[in-house]
Amino acid sequence: MLQIKCPFCGKRDQTEFSYGGDGQITYPALNADEDSWHDAVFLRQNIYGRQIETWQHSHGCRSWLLVERDTVTHEIFSVELAHGDWQKQVEKNK
Amino acid sequence: MKSERINNVLHPPEITEDLIHFYWNRKKYFARKGDSIAAGLLANNLNIIGRSFKYHRPRGVMSAGVEEAGALVTIGFGARTEPNIRASTTELIDGLHIYSQNAWPSVKHDFGSILNFLGRFFAAGFYYKMFMGVPPFEWGRGTRIWMFFERFIRKAAGLGKSSRLPDPDYYEHLHTHTDILVIGSGPSGLQAAISAAKTGKDVLIVEQDYIIGGSFLNQQDKKELEEQEKLLKKLGVTILTHTTAFGLYDNTTVGLIEIIPSEGRKDLDKKPRQRFNICRANNVILATGAIERVYAFINNDLPGIMSVNSARAYLNRYGILISKNIVICTNNDSAYETAIELKNAGAKVTILEIREQIGDILLRQISGTGINLLLGSGVAKAEKGFNNSTISRIKIVEMTDKGWRYAGTLFCDCLLISAGWSPVIHLASHQNFPINWNEENACFTSFGDAKSVFLVGSAAGIWQQKQCINSAKELFKYNSKQKYKPSLITGGWEKPIAPLYEIRLASIKGKAFVDPQNDVTTSDIRLAHQEGFISVEHMKRYTTLGMATDQGKMGNIIGIALMADALNCSISQVGVTRFRPPYTSISLGALAGRNRQSHFKLIRxxxxxxxxxxxxxxxxxxxxxxxxxxxxxxxxxxxxxxxxxxxxxxxxxxxxxxxSLGKIMIQGPDTTEFVNRIYTNSFNSLPVGKARYGIMLRDDGFVFDDGTTWRLANHCYLMTTTTNNASSVMTKLEELLQVRWSNLNVQITSVTDxxxxxxxxxxxxxxxxxxxxxxxxxxxxxxxxxxxxxxxxxxxxxxxxxxxxxxxxxxxxxxxxxxxxxxxxxxxxxxxxxxxxxxxxxxxxxxMRIEKGHVTSAEIDGRVTIEDIGLGRMASMNKDFVGGVLKNRKALTHSHRPQLVGIFPKHKNKSFKVGALLNEAGRLNGHPIGWVTSVTFSPALGHWIALGFIEGGLNLIKGKNIVLSDELRSTFLDVDIVSPHMFDPEGSRLYG
Missing domain, CATH: 3.30.1360.120 (Probable tRNA modification gtpase trme; domain 1)
Structure with a gap:
């Protein structure tokens, strides 16, 4: 079972988290054209190796996280808060 | 075969405190404290333990470990019945009830054994072929005939029966953290634990057996074990017996199942039955040992045939001499020590050595002991006696230039086989660590990942005890700066093994078993090859080799070797099937733990x-x-x-x-902007003190959820969601605020409770x-x-x-x-x-909501657009909102899309049910043009009404006769398609 180190709550079991999706997608503006929305919603890389994905600490602090994980070995390289300002604050408080 | 307890210095005669009793098929017997079930049965000369899975052949004890394929029994009774227990590894408790399995009326005279004589019809793939139908008309093809035969097949084939009663016991979950987890407590495991503890690390050692010691227990001299035990205690190493490491998972997480020691049986109500222990270790050392193999020859499953090492275990651990007339057939050096010990215990011992030469040291050891050694010979067939089902003589063969040649008959009542050793690499295989065929030692080996998982001792293919212990010591010479390099020295016998997987002579016929537990024979493997199932994974599934409770611990390599032979390639080219957890079977109750019923599905x-x-x-x-x-x-x-x-x-x-409606409090300076982006309709204009009904879409443009949102104050809204989607809406809003729109200053809180x-x-x-x-x-x-x-x-x-x-x-x-x-x-x-x-x-x-045409999750099922449910006017043209772009995709705006409508039966006294389909009259076959989502009797209208979807909605359906069809309930009705607002369409009652 994976363990994910939540920046707020520390290392916790995978069962406390829920998987979000591809963390590298930049969602277009709400008024962007259909093609860019189509690509953002439907097209995925299916990466073999390191990828950034979103997880939510749903049974914890409910933070959305950006997790860099190897899809082959399941090794986790980094965990950050998806909210940029919160992440900066956490780093500052270290 | 006549097995009996021996009395000597090592095993003094029974003293009453050590005497326990048990019931075998309701008859009372006595055994010694510390016996396994198999030992208790053998001490009473009970040799026929069960009947085989497919052919109902009599089976006895084949081993003294987890690889046991013959002695499977059912223990306990009533709700605490446990089927398929390995007699070889389960501790015998005072008063235990033990039953034989898969036999009727008794294990000695089993009616089902008639299947043995029909065996040629029941080869691998029989059922697949049988129920494809019999040519030329494919007679018997189809589900019905299978359903008919299935009950007989299920009854005839199989293992023990579990209880149908609810499990009265409970199970615990436990989380354990340790620096180093050592799996296995044999010579190398104990040494690894001691060396690890000496470095100051926190060490846990787990042992599946009910006492520690592993192969130490099978030796006559137990001094070394006692010393190591003392050292372990002194160093404060935690020891868990009765505990099987059944799976190795990511991040060196190991699943452990601990069977609670059986002494507690009498107060079981107060104790959990098993503990599922999730162990997180920084390093895992697999000291899991090796399992002795047999090889395939005719009738190699007869009671009285077992591995050499198990005879040693019964002799030295339990004080049972398996027989007084023993033949040992071996292809390696490991059998000789046992032969000498058996001889000294009073048995007549003959060794059939496959190799044509053995080393001088071995020769010297056995010379003068009275052991009869036949070089270059083996067993081709075992035969049962005239009035019993156990082995009574063997057909021996000798090696010639042209292969094996029949060399006569030999009488014996016990045959011990050693055809090599297979390191237990299962846990390494779970994590897909590299596994290689070691040609020299004829076994598969693995070195773990050499980072956090290591194998030591015979699990790494090292045969001599001293070298096993050294390999454990060596592991701790490395530290974080030096990269660990696994020792390449494996084996360690005086003369190399002569690989042997099968002895077959064209003139000698019969069944030779590869996997005795699933009754897979050598001819099944050849049949699989002949029919093209040549990949090991296919062969496994076609023949069921290695799929029984022993998971092929005995037979796998024989099967792979036979396939390699048939394909004319090497074993390393054929490869090995990937082992999967669990290593030994575990009860589902333990995995569930306390998460049952309302502790699993909570009640709100x-x-x-x-x-x-x-x-x-x-x-x-x-x-x-x-x-x-x-x-x-x-x-x-x-x-x-x-x-x-x-x-x-x-x-x-x-x-x-x-x-139960979801309630979410939304606060902060950017709240109005946020709510406005979420919903399709405008919330900019909503004044404080007003509520508005809103629809939210998913990114892909389909309807996600609906509800009213109340503006309580300038920067404070209370959003309500449907009961179903309360948590997914909350999650989505959090995602939007944290991942996509982190510039919005908004706080949301669930206030449902x-x-x-x-x-x-x-x-x-x-x-x-x-x-x-x-x-x-x-x-x-x-x-x-x-x-x-x-x-x-x-x-x-x-x-x-x-x-x-x-x-x-x-x-x-x-x-x-x-x-x-x-x-x-x-x-x-x-x-x-x-x-x-x-x-x-x-x-x-x-x-009441159906009468009004209000939608709920029955209609908003994730496949409808806002136009489909007739609320298209709620999608604002003047602002941007989630899903606003993709909802306009061509296929989603098509005028023929199914749209929400009301449905009245033409004959007002008729009723119907949800799930019915809508068709045009005269076109009842094929794809329907609509379906019914919600049905009720309307007290306001005085008849049954429904909501549903129909292609093109009210406009396109005008003038067509629509039939509601419910094939499953044989309901066919003429219906009128009406506006979904079936009662008070003007809404005059709202303003009352």
Whole structure:
């Protein structure tokens, strides 16, 4: 079972988290054209190796996280808060 | 075969304290404390333990370990019956009941053994082929014939029967953290634990057996074990016996199952039966040992045939001499020590050595012992006696230039085989670590990942005990700076093994077993090859080799070798199937632990739960929630209750628990902008003190959820969601705020549990409310108009009230702080007695919303667009919102898309059910043009009505005759397609 180190709550079991999706997608503006929305919603890389994905600490602090994980070995390289300002604050408080 | 207890210095005669009794098929026997079940049976000369899976052949004890394929028994009775217990590894407890399996009427005379003689028909793939039908007309093809035969097949084939009663025991989950986990407590495991503990690390050692020692236990000299045990205690190493490491998972997480020591049986009610221990270790050392293999020859499954090492275990650990006339057949050096010990214990021993030469040291060891050694010979067939089912003679063969040649018959009543050793690499295989075929030692080996998982001792293919112990010591010479390099020295015998997997002579016929537990024979493997199942994974599934409870611990390599032979390639080219957890079978109860029933599926109760139950509510599960379904008066049925409830509500007033709706508080300076982006309709213009119905879409443009959102203050909204989607809406909003729109300054909080919600609906609802609220002026039509929101006080408790309606009547939703919800509800209900009033449940709520054409999750099923449900005008053209772009995709705006409609039966006395399909008259076959989502009897209209979807909606269906068809219930009705707003379409009642 994976363990994910939540920046707020520390290392916790995978069962406390829920998987979000591809963390590298930049969602277009709400008024962007259909093609860019189509690509953002439907097209995925299916990466073999390191990828950034979103997880939510749903049974914890409910933070959305950006997790860099190897899809082959399941090794986790980094965990950050998806909210940029919160992440900066956490780093500052270290 | 006659096995018996021996008495000598090492095993003194029985003393009464050590004597225990057990029941074998209801007959009482005696054994010694510390015996395994198999040892207890053998001590009483009980040799035929069970019947085989397919052919019902008699089977006896084949081993003394987890690889056991013959001695499977059922223990206990009633609800505590445990089938398929390996007699070889289970501790015998005083008073235990043990039963044989898969035999009728008895294990000695089994009716099913007739299948043995029909065996040629039951080769691999028999059932697949049989139920493909018999040529030329494929007679018997299809499901029905299979269903008929299945019961007989299931009865004939199989293992023990489990109890049908609920499990009376409970199971615990445990989380353990340790620096180093050592799996296996044999010589190398103990050494690894000691060396690890000496470095100051926290060490846990687990052993599947009920005592530690591993192969130490099978030796006559136990001094070394005692010394190591003392050292372990001194170093404070944690030892868990009865504990199997059944799987190795990511991040060196190991699944352990601990069987609670059986001494506690009498107070089992107070103790868990098993513990599922999730162990997280920084390093895992696999000292899992090796399993001795047999090879395939005719009748190699007869009772009285077992591995050499198990005879040693029974002799030295349990004090049982397996027989007085023993033949050992071996291809390696490991069997000789046992041969000498057996000889010294008083048996006549003959060794058939496959190799034509053995080393000088071995020769010297056995010379003068009286052991008869035949070089270059082996066993081709075992035969049973005339009046018993155990082995009584063997056909031996000798090696010639042209291969094996028949060399005569030899009488014996026990045959021990050693055809090499297979390191237990299962756990390494679970994590897909590299596994290689070691040609020199004829076994598969693995070195783990050499980072956090290591193999030591015979698990790494090292055969000599001294070198095994050294390999464990060596591991700790490395530190984080030096990279660990696994020792390449494997094996360690004087003369190399002569690989042997099968002895077959064309002149000798019969069944030679590869996997005795699943009755897979050598000819099954050849058949698989002949039919093209040549990949090991295919071969496994076609023949069921290695799929029984022993998971191929004995037979796998023989099967792979035979396939390699058939393919004319090497074993390394054929490869090995990937082992999967669990290593040995584990009970599902342990995995579930305490997470059963309401501890698995939680029950959510609303603040009105007690009130509803006090008032005779029948509850219904709605997701995790328990909601009132209907409130029967006396012996009322569901149908008459909901019709009465809906009628009274429309006529006067009804009260309903709506607490399960999701409630999300949204606060912060950017709140209006946020809500405006979420919903399709505009919230910019919503004034404080007003509520608005809103629809939200998913990114892909389909409808996600709906609900009302109340503007409580300038920067404060209360959003309600459907019961079903409460948590997914919350999650989505959090994602939007944290991942996509982190520049918006908005806070959201789930307040579902903080407020008890009740709807008061009907023409008298305002009259009732005015008797409850502290200041009735506040709820007048002027002060609280339709869609108005405000805070009011009821008995000085501040509540939120909104004049919104799901029923189509003049109605209010009141949110009461949960702690006060029960008492305020009692107040409301007592005042309601002055009116013609009722409590109404989910069923009546559904009836009234269907009459009004309001959608719920039955309609918003994730496949409908906002236009499909007839609310297209709610999608604003003047702003951007989530899903706003993709909802305009061509296929989603097609005019032929199914749209929401109302459905009336043409004959008003007819009823029908949800799930029925809609077709054009005369076109009942093929793809339907619509379907029914919600059905109710409408008290307001006096007949059955429904909501559903039909291609093109009302406009395109005009003038067509539509038939509602429900093939499963044989219902076919002519129906009228009408507007979904079936009752009070103008909404005049809302303003009452």
């Amino acid at each position: 109760r609303t603040p009105f739960n007690k009130f509803s139950l006090n008032n005779n509510a029948v509850m219904i599960n709605s997701g995790l929630w328990q909601r009132p379904w209907y409130y029967p008066v006396q012996s009322e049925t569901l149908d008459s209750a909901y019709i009465r409830e809906a009628t009274i509500t429309r006529k006067s007033v009804g009260i309903c628990d709506i607490s 903080q407020w008890g919600g009740c709807a008061i609906a009907g023409p008298n609802s305002r009259n009732l409310l005015s008797k409850i609220v502290d200041n009735p002026v506040e709820i007048s039509n002027e002060s609280l108009p339709f869609m108005g929101v405000k805070q009011i006080s009821i008995q000085t408790v501040i509540c939120n009230i909104a004049r919104i309606s799901f029923s189509g009547e003049l109605a209010y939703e009141i949110y009461i702080p949960s702690d006060y919800a029960h008492s305020i509800m009692e107040l409301i209900w007592s005042r309601a007695q002055e009116f013609d009033s009722c409590l109404y449940g989910l069923e009546a709520l559904g009836t």
